[in-house]
Amino acid sequence: MKLKEIYEQTEPVISFEVFPPKDDSNGEKLKKLMKELEILKHYNPSLVSVTYGAGGSTRDKSEEIVCRVKNELKITPMPHFTCVSTSRETIKNYLQAMEKAGVENILALRGDMPKDGTICHDFLHASDLIEFIKRESSLSVAAAGYPEGHIETESLEKDIEYLKLKTDKGAEVIYTQLFFENDKYFKFVEKCRNAGIDEPVVPGILPVTSSKQLAKMTSLCRVTIPEDFLCAIEKHCDDSDYVKKCGIEFAVKQCSELINHGVTGLHFYTLNKSSAVSEIISSIFPERVN
């Protein structure tokens, strides 16, 4: 199913993000991931998105997961794809391979700048990639949005200008970076609407399950953590059960408020684990579990 059709549903759309496991020469981690996804399937997701290592480092694994999500789990997959270190020719081949595999949607990203600065100059921004995908394929395209501004941007307004360019080039849905303050998301959506962006802006939700994980994820992007939540996590950082409980309670409140505001969907950063996400969805949508 294509993105447009998915987000025309009247019920909030549930989607999950997973990533290809690292250091998995014997395939055990991939096996485990597929088991976690089988559990998450009970929550009726409309989409599973699969990340792509910058520079193509996870390409084969990403493709394998995308195909298994589609063929074994019968869930619509959405591969991510990054362009900053990739040539036009490689991208063209990749798009053809995805379409041949029956994939209908793609999340088009620039990717993080490589630390050594070596980029391929064919595509400098996600908007260039989106334009190319729309010209070369019939895939539906999604893009990334940043409620608190992208880490490199000079201002949120400038970032939204470029987001508008991404939708003008053909992005049909925007998935946001993780955030913890719903007000930041609501203001972002309002600014997007004022800038003429009418596409669904799907909130990205990270269920916090450990203080280490929270520190790692938030070091990579611009995100505010509410003081009381951060204090609770830090104070009990050695009590993993407490931290997980606290993270789940926070996410349940956050998602419930988003749903009450009429969001079109929730996109969960699962970190390849089902248990926290399962508890959150069971709590906010008890009727959707099958």
Ligand code: FAD
């Ligand atoms: P862009 O939209 O190109 O924006 C990057 C920066 O350039 C921004 O500061 C923007 O304001 C600016 N900009 C944009 N267009 C222009 C222009 N025309 N002229 C001048 N400046 C411009 N990374 C991965 O490596 N793999 C993944 O699978 C992955 N998945 C992600 C999924 C989601 C939902 C999100 C939110 C992020 C994901 N990322 C992933 C991270 C992402 O690659 C980085 O945030 C990256 O630094 C920016 O990608 P982008 O597509 O937003 O870039």
